[in-house]
Amino acid sequence: MKNHEGYVPVSSEETEQNNAEKGIEWNSSSEIIPSNTRSFVVSLSILLISLSANIILLLHHFPRTCQEDGGRSIYSGLSFDTLVPYRTQSMYWDRKNANSTAANDAWDAIDTNPMAIALHDDFAKQVGLGPSIRFPWDTERSIYYLKGFHDLHCLKLVRNAIITGRYGNDEEITLTHVLHCLDGLRQATICLADDTPMPALVSHHVGDGQMRRCRSWEKMSAWATRLDQHACHQFEDYREAKNTLELFAFCPEGSPYQPVMRAYFDYHGHKDPYGDKSELGDQVH
Template sequence: MSPQKGYEQYHLLGPDEEAANESPPHGNEKDFGHMRPEKRAQWRKFAATLIASLCLAVSFLLGLKLGGSKTGEAVSPYLKLGYTESSQLWWNTEYSDDKASESQLDKLWDAGIPWESGIIALDNEEARAMGLPESQPFPWDGRRKSIYIVNAHHILHCVRNIYISIQQYRTNKTQTINYPHILHCLDSLRVETMCTADDTLRYVPLNSAHGYRPGDGQPRKCRDWGKVQEFVEAHDPCYRYLNPGDKELSNLERFKFCPRDSPYLPKIRKYFGYGDDWMPEPQEGPRELDW
């Protein structure tokens, strides 16, 4: 049998074709040839359903594979956090509440942003496992640990700096953060915004007279900030930004705020010449703003 004849004998029937009677029956085809028309129609319907089911199954499996790779790309590179936390967009929060006093806002921005905790002491083996570059040694355990800065906390540091600079300008106070640093912070916000590329589409209220602003109440998904804080607190390097802007102060003075059960306190006492009963004072109250 020629290939052409074989093709003509086995090709699928079109919707308007009758059963193939032009070619002689071959093998088991005589069974189908003697089928009644209604039986042949049922068989064609069954075959079409089977093919459609197989196509759907393949599509489903491909979707799982592609969807899984997309989810993997959304997971953060080091703490492996996904967008799992339900949240809402709001035009204003407590940090921009127009009903709050200036003193209340200053307190929030000056002392309520946990940027310092983003400076961490990471075990060198853990850092290598994460593929991180070498970093400055941790002062009290330099052979085993190094200092790293969590990027999200650096951004918090920057938005805090910008607020402080604006408030000092508004109240005619001396600027404690220099212009190049503020410019760096603005540029960091630009870079991080474009890198994150949040594509949430904020709706525009139909009637702003009701007080709603673009995006108010709109659902969104976030990473779990609590997990980030758990990580940084587990890698606390005893750092507090003591005496902001003081360039004469040794940076080691800022790495001595360890908890009472810290194994590094004896080293700190010895280095600074403190007595055995010395304990670091908690950094509370105003830092760079008066409130």
């Protein structure tokens, strides 16, 4: 066949030589890859390796940071790991007798003394707590009041005021204290925003028998009364203390604060916590 003018066939050797000069190499087992794009391929490979490594790190880190922590408290370390059935009837109230002796005794037996706790300054700073009243027996600790115990104290006080009808300016329980407690409970309820759907098969028995996931009250009590942060605190729920320092005069055996507490009262003597207010009553509120 005659060649067209201007067309000159090129031998395979010349083609390979020209391709090499232009930066094109041929491999019969692969695609044609321009050699002048090798740097791009290398950069892309490094980028993909880096991206893959970051994805692996993210997948490794993501479950630890986003997994359900069970509502673990940064203070006591407790989680919602205790199942407790909700009851519409209990020993704390009698449908037939609101002022039953058994119910009154059950409420009175609820110990709210661990409400006050003596936390070290370093711990308070670590968990982001603000300053509080100084613990009288250790200059590096302050007194804080645990919310759960405070709420139970308020419930006891409000119930007692309702049952006895004894509240007002001339009574041990003031109306101001009752209303303060009610508003505190209102805020606590709204803050919790409990969204548990409660079955309602029987009137006035909403949620009866339903299992609730709770923190262990016993474990919280044990944490609050640990000897190093036991505040030596005892009080009466239904009375207003005047000499409040006396409320911190009950260090248990083994308490590291017992020697200091005893030395103080051996020197100054005791006063009636619920008697006339003295200059010592302003030290702890």
